[in-house]
Amino acid sequence: MAPNVGYVIAAYVVTAIALGGYILRLFARTRSAKRRAQTIAERRHGGV
Amino acid sequence: MAATAERALGRATSRGGERTLGISALLALGVSAVLSLIVAPPDAVQGEVQRIMYVHVPAAWLAYLSFFVVFVASIAYLRTKKTRWDRVAAASAEIGVLFTALAIVLGMLWGKPVWGTWWTWDPRLTTTAVLLLIYVSYLAIRRITDNPSRRARWAAVVGIVGFVDVPIVHLSVVWWRSLHQGSTVFRLGGPEIEGTMLLALLVGVAAFTVTYAYLMTLRLRVGRLEERAAREALSPLIGAER
Numbered sequence: 693m694a695p696n697v698g699y700v701i702a703a704y705v706v707t708a709i710a711l712g713g714y715i716l717r718l719f720a721r722t723r724s725a726k727r728r729a730q731t732i733a734e735r736r737h738g739g740v
Numbered sequence: 741m742a743a744t745a746e747r748a749l750g751r752a753t754s755r756g757g758e759r760t761l762g763i764s765a766l767l768a769l770g771v772s773a774v775l776s777l778i779v780a781p782p783d784a785v786q787g788e789v790q791r792i793m794y795v796h797v798p799a800a801w802l803a804y805l806s807f808f809v810v811f812v813a814s815i816a817y818l819r820t821k822k823t824r825w826d827r828v829a830a831a832s833a834e835i836g837v838l839f840t841a842l843a844i845v846l847g848m849l850w851g852k853p854v855w856g857t858w859w860t861w862d863p864r865l866t867t868t869a870v871l872l873l874i875y876v877s878y879l880a881i882r883r884i885t886d887n888p889s890r891r892a893r894w895a896a897v898v899g900i901v902g903f904v905d906v907p908i909v910h911l912s913v914v915w916w917r918s919l920h921q922g923s924t925v926f927r928l929g930g931p932e933i934e935g936t937m938l939l940a941l942l943v944g945v946a947a948f949t950v951t952y953a954y955l956m957t958l959r960l961r962v963g964r965l966e967e968r969a970a971r972e973a974l975s976p977l978i979g980a981e982r
Contacts, residue, residue: 694782696789696853703792703849704773707799710842711769711951714835718958725965732972 761954768947775940792850794940798948799843806836807906814899817892826892829899831959833878840872855919863912864920871909874902
């Protein structure tokens with residue numbers, strides 16, 4: 693293996709984790725905000 | 741012009757547009773990885789480790805772009821007081837922080853084998869660290885107040901003033917003696933880089949730009965949903981119910 697290849701692998705892995713991780717977090721935030729809005733709307737609907 | 745930008749934003753943030761952007765981003769990143777890891781030759785001096793450039797430089801450029809969008813959207817918000825501009829600025833700032841942190845970490849991974857150190861208080865590195873702090877502060881300021889218009893106004897001011905650091909970061913290698921290399925592509929006399937390497941770098945920048953557009957559509961949707969949830973929670977009907 694050529695010298696310093698480990699740094700290159702680490703750089704590409706870090707990039708993939710950062711971008712992939714952020715996308716997954718955005719999906720989770722979307723789900724959670726949808727659920728929150730839905731729960732509140734249902735409560736309001738039921739209460740009126 | 742603002743109306744055209746808003747229409748384009750509307751098309752891109754539709755569910756179909758979002759899916760297309762996601763697939764395009766994935767394909768572009770794949771092509772970029774093949775070009776930079778397989779097709780481009782190793783550097784004559786640095787060898788294989790120079791391949792970090794194909795992710796480090798795009799990450800840094802996208803940080804600049806993100807903060808430019810924050811700057812423009814902040815001005816648009818202060819002029820029009822339309823919430824969607826504040827939402828665009830907040831989304832772009834968050835993504836910009838991600839790209840800035842990524843550029844710093846990738847630079848450290850490149851610096852260790854080439855400079856012999858993970859970090860040094862070099863002008864480029866220091867001004868980039870300051871840039872990261874400015875936009876982390878921008879995100880923190882957004883959490884200080886619950887009043888949406890006050891939050892948007894304060895954030896817009898920081899978004900406009902904070903952008904001053906972007907040209908300072910870019911020109912730091914020209915203004916001060918720096919360990920960091922100068923501009924390779926945008927320089928007088930043309931790019932000082934081999935053809936295949938330049939192609940891999942430009943494809944990398946394009947791939948990161950499409951990824952940024954995709955992240956923006958996702959983040960804008962999160963912003964809209966979170967605002968809707970907050971609005972629902974603050975509804976007077978809920979208060980009456982309690």
